[in-house]
Amino acid sequence: xxxxxxxxxxxxxxxxxxxxxxxxxxxxxxxxxxxxxxxxxxxxxxxxxxxxxxxxxxxxxxxxxxxxxxxxxxxxxxxxxxxxxxxxxxxxxxxxxxxxxxxxxxxxxxxxxxxxxxxxxxxxxxxxxxxxxxxxxxxxxxxxxxxxxxxxxxxxxxxxxxxxxxxxxxxxxxxxxxxxxxxxxxxxxxxxxx
Amino acid sequence: xxxxxxxxxxxxxxxxxxxxxxxxxxxxxxxxxxxxxxxxxxxxxxxxxxxxxxxxxxxxxxxxxxxxxxxxxxxxxxxxxxxxxxxxxxxxxxxxxxxxxxxxxxxxxxxxxxxxxxxxxxxxxxxxxxxxxxxxxxxxxxxxxxxxxxxxxxxxxxxxxxxxxxxxxxxxxxxxxxxxxxxxxxxxxxxxxx
DNA sequence: GCTTGATCTGAACAGGCGTTCAGATAATCT
DNA sequence: AGATTATCTGAACGCCTGTTCAGATCAAGC
Numbered sequence: 125x126x127x128x129x130x131x132x133x134x135x136x137x138x139x140x141x142x143x144x145x146x147x148x149x150x151x152x153x154x155x156x157x158x159x160x161x162x163x164x165x166x167x168x169x170x171x172x173x174x175x176x177x178x179x180x181x182x183x184x185x186x187x188x189x190x191x192x193x194x195x196x197x198x199x200x201x202x203x204x205x206x207x208x209x210x211x212x213x214x215x216x217x218x219x220x221x222x223x224x225x226x227x228x229x230x231x232x233x234x235x236x237x238x239x240x241x242x243x244x245x246x247x248x249x250x251x252x253x254x255x256x257x258x259x260x261x262x263x264x265x266x267x268x269x270x271x272x273x274x275x276x277x278x279x280x281x282x283x284x285x286x287x288x289x290x291x292x293x294x295x296x297x298x299x300x301x302x303x304x305x306x307x308x309x310x311x312x313x314x315x316x317x318x
Numbered sequence: 319x320x321x322x323x324x325x326x327x328x329x330x331x332x333x334x335x336x337x338x339x340x341x342x343x344x345x346x347x348x349x350x351x352x353x354x355x356x357x358x359x360x361x362x363x364x365x366x367x368x369x370x371x372x373x374x375x376x377x378x379x380x381x382x383x384x385x386x387x388x389x390x391x392x393x394x395x396x397x398x399x400x401x402x403x404x405x406x407x408x409x410x411x412x413x414x415x416x417x418x419x420x421x422x423x424x425x426x427x428x429x430x431x432x433x434x435x436x437x438x439x440x441x442x443x444x445x446x447x448x449x450x451x452x453x454x455x456x457x458x459x460x461x462x463x464x465x466x467x468x469x470x471x472x473x474x475x476x477x478x479x480x481x482x483x484x485x486x487x488x489x490x491x492x493x494x495x496x497x498x499x500x501x502x503x504x505x506x507x508x509x510x511x512x
Numbered sequence: 513g514c515t516t517g518a519t520c521t522g523a524a525c526a527g528g529c530g531t532t533c534a535g536a537t538a539a540t541c542t
Numbered sequence: 543a544g545a546t547t548a549t550c551t552g553a554a555c556g557c558c559t560g561t562t563c564a565g566a567t568c569a570a571g572c
Contacts, residue, residue: 126566127519136519152431154348158560170562171520179560234428237346274502275494278487282506285483286476293475300469308468312476316510320536321549330549352530364532365550373530519568529558539548 128167133174139165140175144182149227153183153238183235184243190228191250197221198257207265208314214258215313216306218287223302226291233288255280262317271317283313327368333359334369338376343421347377347432377429378437384422385444391415392451401459402508408452409507410500412481417496420485427482449474456511465511477507 143164147156158179162169176182201217204210222229236244259280265271273279287309294305337358341350352373356363370376395411398404416423430438453474459465467473481503488499 126521127568128521129568131519131568133519150431152346152348154346155432157558159558167519168521169560170522173561174519237344238349274505278494278499278502279506281483281487282480282503285486286480289475289479292479293472300472305472308472309476311468312473312510315512316506318509320551321538322551323538325538325549327549351528353528361549362551363530364552367531368549514572516571517569519566521564521566523563525560525562527559529556532555533553534551536551537549539546541546542544 136165136167136171137175140172140182141186145186145227145231148183148186148235149230153179153231153235180238180240180243183231184239184247186228187232187235187239187243187247188250190225190232191247191254193225193228194221194254195250198254207261207268207270208318210261211258211265211271211313211317212310214261215283215287215310218284219290219306219309220302222288222291223294223296223305229288229291255284258283265317273317279317283316286312330359330361330365331369334366334376335380339380339421339425342377342380342429343424347373347425347429374434374437377425378433378441380422381426381429381433381437381441382444384419384426385441385448387419387422388415388448389444392448401455401462401464402512404455405452405459405465405507405511406504408455409477409481409504412478413484413500413503414496416482416485417488417490417499423482423485449478452477459511467511473511477510480506 140161143161144156147161147164150156158172159169161182162172165172172182176185198217198221201213204213232247236247239247259276262271262273262276262279266273266276290305290309294300296302300308334355337355338350341355341358344350352366353363355376356366359366366376370379392411392415395407398407426441430441433441453470456465456467456470456473460467460470484499484503488494490496494502
């Protein structure tokens with residue numbers, strides 16, 4: 125046997141990425157074999173190499189794709205005026221964006237150590253750029269006398285950590301709706317810095 | 319060759335756990351082989367099985383040991399009086415305890431999915447018990463009219479997530495001392511709930 | 513309808529995996 | 543000193559790993 129009926133790269137390609145995303149998030153990069161991914165796609169392991177040069181690239185492409193999406197979505201957000209408005213927009217955007225793609229978020233935080241040094245550096249650079257947007261907001265607010273933060277760098281990381289925490293417990297259809305969650309977290313963020 | 323000079327379970331046993339802790343934290347449970355752990359200890363892989371029935375138990379024992387230490391340390395903390403004092407004590411204790419054992423903390427958060435279902439349930443139970451201590455403080459404070467929190471369960475998770483974030487960036491000997499870090503985070507926690 | 517190129521199979525490669533165990537040696541006890 | 547026990551080695555087990563590739567088959571273009 126060889127090429128199978130209905131096979132097409134436009135179909136198989138995305139399915140490979142989806143399978144890898146799902147399985148990496150579920151069991152971890154190191155615990156998932158190429159054969160297991162192939163099984164999920166419904167194909168033999170060798171066929172995966174039409175879509176990725178190797179397993180490492182599969183992971184890296186998922187992560188970079190996620191970070192690129194993050195930066196792009198952030199860029200196309202409406203502009204803000206006051207530091208307080210900007211901080212609220214950032215908080216709500218962060219929660220919304222991350223809750224929409226829990227698997228990619230999970231991978232991007234858990235599998236950093238399975239990246240090669242070069243790939244790790246690339247992802248870290250993107251993350252740093254994203255976080256610096258929040259720090260800029262905090263610095264502007266502090267300079268304007270609106271925010272009272274002891275250390276903008278640490279406050280940035282603390283806020284990000286708190287917002288990321290949503291992904292550990294939120295389930296759509298649960299007790300709280302997305303707007304309610306946004307409101308609760310924004311309230312805590314606002315109070316923490318003012 | 320067989321038993322080596324100077325070999326003793328009182329020495330090798332702890333070294334096995336230390337090696338596993340270090341390597342699991344560094345590369346992840348699934349990515350670390352028993353042979354790699356043995357190499358770190360300076361022994362052949364078979365010798366490890368004098369100290370653990372299998373690899374899974376090695377991971378689980380590290381995690382349960384960490385959680386047991388956490389609960390024990392928390393229990394032997396001095397008592398607190400007001401909700402505000404209790405929250406401050408909890409926040410400072412949490413930061414201090416977690417910064418003292420970054421590897422065990424890392425493993426306990428990252429390797430949950432590599433536990434068998436029964437082992438996972440056991441660890442989760444301990445974690446829930448610890449977190450419920452914070453929630454009790456928040457509820458008491460809210461009932462006393464000191465804290466203003468929309469949802470004690472979510473606020474609990476948000477605070478824990480924020481405090482845990484310290485471990486991602488803090489390095490002893492860095493720009494900030496432990497007391498300074500404690501103060502900064504306690505300030506944010508206090509403001510977020512009052 | 514035939515050709516060309518894209519897609520997949522199935523087998524193979526060399527090496528690593530967790531785990532077991534008989535046998536050898538060191539430490540300990542009497 | 544001799545017997546006993548604790549500890550470790552080294553080899554082996556069956557299975558799984560990421561990756562490659564020749565050959566087979568399907569889809570698409572002329």
